[in-house]
Amino acid sequence: MRLYLEILAVxxxxxxxxxxxxxxxxxxxxxxxxxxxPHPAESIVGVRGQTFTAPTGELRRIDLKVDTHIPSGEWVxxxxxxxxxxxxxxxxxSAIAVFDGSRDSWPVRLTFDPNLTTAGDLLYLRLESILxxxxxxxxxxxxxxxxxxxxxxxxxxxxxETEQDLLMSVFRAPQTPKPLAWAEAFIARASLAAxxxxxxxxxxxxxxxxxALAATIAAVVTGTRQLVRTWNGGVTPITKPALAAILSATxxxxxxxxxxxxxxxxxGLT
Amino acid sequence: MVAGFGxxxxxxxxxIIAFATFSSLLWALIRIPGAGGPDESTHLIxxxxxxxxxxxxxxxxxxxxxxxxxxxxxxxAFELTPNRTALALAGVxxxxxxxxxxxxxxxxxxxxxxxxPCTLLLGxxxxxxxxxxxxxxxxxxxxxxxxxxxxxxxxxxxxNDTPTIAGATLxxxxxxxxxxxxFKLLDAILLGMALGLVGLHKANGLIVAPMAVGLxxxxxxxxxxxxxxxxxxxxVASFAIAGWWYVRMLVIYGDPFGTETxxxxxxxxxxxxxxxxxxxxxxxxxxxxxxxxxxxxxxxxAGYGVRRMTVPDITYVAFLLMLILAAAGLFxxxxxxxxxVTGNGALWIGFALAVAGLWLLNLWTSWTLDGAAMHGRYTYxxxxxxxxxxxxxxxxxxxxxxxxxxxxAAMIPLMVVGNLAYTIFVVVPNVVALRAWPY
Numbered sequence: 001m002r003l004y005l006e007i008l009a010v011x012x013x014x015x016x017x018x019x020x021x022x023x024x025x026x027x028x029x030x031x032x033x034x035x036x037x038p039h040p041a042e043s044i045v046g047v048r049g050q051t052f053t054a055p056t057g058e059l060r061r062i063d064l065k066v067d068t069h070i071p072s073g074e075w076v077x078x079x080x081x082x083x084x085x086x087x088x089x090x091x092x093x094s095a096i097a098v099f100d101g102s103r104d105s106w107p108v109r110l111t112f113d114p115n116l117t118t119a120g121d122l123l124y125l126r127l128e129s130i131l132x133x134x135x136x137x138x139x140x141x142x143x144x145x146x147x148x149x150x151x152x153x154x155x156x157x158x159x160x161e162t163e164q165d166l167l168m169s170v171f172r173a174p175q176t177p178k179p180l181a182w183a184e185a186f187i188a189r190a191s192l193a194a195x196x197x198x199x200x201x202x203x204x205x206x207x208x209x210x211x212a213l214a215a216t217i218a219a220v221v222t223g224t225r226q227l228v229r230t231w232n233g234g235v236t237p238i239t240k241p242a243l244a245a246i247l248s249a250t251x252x253x254x255x256x257x258x259x260x261x262x263x264x265x266x267x268g269l270t
Numbered sequence: 271m272v273a274g275f276g277x278x279x280x281x282x283x284x285x286i287i288a289f290a291t292f293s294s295l296l297w298a299l300i301r302i303p304g305a306g307g308p309d310e311s312t313h314l315i316x317x318x319x320x321x322x323x324x325x326x327x328x329x330x331x332x333x334x335x336x337x338x339x340x341x342x343x344x345x346x347a348f349e350l351t352p353n354r355t356a357l358a359l360a361g362v363x364x365x366x367x368x369x370x371x372x373x374x375x376x377x378x379x380x381x382x383x384x385x386x387p388c389t390l391l392l393g394x395x396x397x398x399x400x401x402x403x404x405x406x407x408x409x410x411x412x413x414x415x416x417x418x419x420x421x422x423x424x425x426x427x428x429x430n431d432t433p434t435i436a437g438a439t440l441x442x443x444x445x446x447x448x449x450x451x452x453f454k455l456l457d458a459i460l461l462g463m464a465l466g467l468v469g470l471h472k473a474n475g476l477i478v479a480p481m482a483v484g485l486x487x488x489x490x491x492x493x494x495x496x497x498x499x500x501x502x503x504x505x506v507a508s509f510a511i512a513g514w515w516y517v518r519m520l521v522i523y524g525d526p527f528g529t530e531t532x533x534x535x536x537x538x539x540x541x542x543x544x545x546x547x548x549x550x551x552x553x554x555x556x557x558x559x560x561x562x563x564x565x566x567x568x569x570x571x572a573g574y575g576v577r578r579m580t581v582p583d584i585t586y587v588a589f590l591l592m593l594i595l596a597a598a599g600l601f602x603x604x605x606x607x608x609x610x611v612t613g614n615g616a617l618w619i620g621f622a623l624a625v626a627g628l629w630l631l632n633l634w635t636s637w638t639l640d641g642a643a644m645h646g647r648y649t650y651x652x653x654x655x656x657x658x659x660x661x662x663x664x665x666x667x668x669x670x671x672x673x674x675x676x677x678x679a680a681m682i683p684l685m686v687v688g689n690l691a692y693t694i695f696v697v698v699p700n701v702v703a704l705r706a707w708p709y
Contacts, residue, residue, distance in 0.1 A: 193300035212292035223682035
């Protein structure tokens, strides 16, 4: 019985690790802080949007959050559109989603071809909604602070006069293959912050980030060895590898909980 | 090889300290200048003023504008805080002719980072003396110190908390070492010097002084002459290092600790917000009804200000659960030990009293001076005794499962990864949010 339980735990752990192995790695080029208080912006008249300038090329993912308040039998149809420019607007990719249930803080992940954008592009994320009745509503999380001075929050394709921004994270494609892409994802974050603080050369910060990551791995590996060494709960042939797998999977869960493919809307824009 | 310090343990110690050092260095290099952590800009102003004037500036009273945005009473009176690292940093900056304030900032941050492995090593050595046969518990303690987000933050920006914690940790180690060796002359001299270093940085660190005196008195209670000689040596060594500062404060302000001077200066400004004491609240009413307990608890682990650099609420719940379990374990261990204090029992009691005392002192400071509840870091001078108590308490509770050591060991990699997650999901976005995103 114990052996079967261990096998089951190992399979779950390896399943999660395997998912992360095949899951694409995205490199953040912008992430709003959790300190920025989100406010819901209702889309009553149909079109909301946010402009931003692509800080790098090969953007391929945008994350945002929505609240839906939809009575039974009603629906909200949203066209998510990535465009270059506002007026005139050249649509790069789009997709349509129909929401038919109520939920708060619904993560929406929009993915698209990285070849569509280049660094410096003025991009426009346009969110066009059609409500089945006035009783249905959709809200986009936005900030009342001007967190993106170069961009603006739009209503009916016109910028709002007050300084507000849609809360969204933007990601690019990695420049290295896995497993290096995971390290790149961490080092790129540090590099992004280093560009803001402007205290040290970006190359030095990348080096320190790589060393910090290597030291983290060493600490996790040696810590896991301590667990395996001290385990006194009885041993089947797979107990020790099982412990290592479960601990590794749990550790990866701390780092990649946002990638769990449950409870979020993933929409490919074409 | 040192007994009880196998290569497996040594490798883990090295890896954890390396992780903490590189991570704090990374934080130091990416945090926005002047906004690295609480009061960094204030400490930088002090360094610049020392450089400009060539000496320690004299407190001239508060400007009206200083109280228009905060109920702070003491945080702005940096001339009255015994922050002597600022003097050293200003001196080094002058010698190196660092004209750019950013260069001074980098120097200060690198100093803070450099103290982190020293503090961690001292903490680990303390745990080794305290827990000679419990390698997993001491490794757990080291990992807890190395991965505590707020402690790491303090070791990545310019603040007088960093040298205070280092000095207090050194003093704690010397107390424990002296306890084991019977407090020889060298132990007393070094302990006095360590306490002097603490006294030159922040008054809250001086909580280790009564802890040290109490433990020396208990350990040498059957040797009165040895006891008096030891206490006198500690006092003389402390005064030799830090006495000049308190004498200077007495001569200039008539107030060795500066608290009364600060209060009087604040009251002279009619825009100052009344303190909880002036509002007629008792300390307990204030603690229970103002959010002080929650604010201080949260800022002890991670975050400062209203909601800056906090972790998800579920993480605070996990910390609280850990604290409750450890307290239950300590209670069980104490119950089992009975009324007689034997062996190292007095040492643990001294630690517990020091931790409780500093939390109460923290409450008293908030109640009488600034009315704020964001000062969990003020209790860090006794962070090693706190973590030692936590490790022993948790170990005792986990022993019910029969897998105490394994459970403690399993927490080590998870704490490390948790800290890395904090870097990724909190530290970096915080930096980016502070500066938005330029192109």
